[in-house]
């Protein structure tokens with residue numbers, strides 16, 4: 290082999306070595322993120338959850354503590370969840386700063402609000418910086434709220450969502466899949482106005498919509514809670530709703546038991 294060819298081979302080997310180590314690093318990083326995420330996965334509590342009440346069968350399986358599918362989290366999914374959490378912290382900080390910047394907005398302390406309004410069904414389960422974890426003992430419901438704001442002398446429940454650019458550009462109002470969550474918060478806080486803020490994950494652009502909860506909407510949710518409680522007593526899961534929202538089943542962790550009990 291000529292000296293020139295030798296040099297070329299040596300260079301190629303060096304490049305390969307560099308690529309190898311970069312690949313190894315990437316694989317190790319992904320592996321560690323996924324391992325950590327899967328270690329931290331926990332079984333949901335046997336309570337109603339406003340953020341996952343779009344399928345009554347799913348609510349039933351949560352209430353009876355049914356076995357979850359053996360799904361493992363991927364680093365992408367974990368990254369999306371983590372960046373959603375970070376975005377929540379940033380937006381809540383921005384809300385808190387509005388007052389010092391001369392805007393008539395107060396980011397309300399949820400614990401204080403509950404005490405002042407004498408909402409005795411609600412218990413504070415955990416409170417960390419901006420997060421307040423709540424439990425409603427009347428309805429056996431647990432949830433984490435994004436907060437309550439007092440804007441121009443009126444109280445609003447605040448709900449923040451991040452989403453893909455594609456969804457964001459098409460958005461012209463509150464997503465149908467977020468209605469039940471808003472109505473359940475309204476039942477809990479005895480407030481009927483919810484401000485939804487949507488953020489484009491690519492550009493950080495924002496859109497806000499007011500969602501007004503009616504008595505009929507609340508009654509409909511309370512009826513559904515009754516259906517699920519009765520199903521738990523009867524030990525028979527509610528029938529699969531033919532009008533389930535698009536993609537509802539894709540992200541469900543009870544696909545196996547749901548299929549088995551059809």
Ligand code: SF4
Pocket residue numbers: 344345346347350529530537538541542543544547548
């Ligand atoms: S798989 Fe679909 S129908 Fe079954 S519990 Fe989950 S969301 Fe509901």
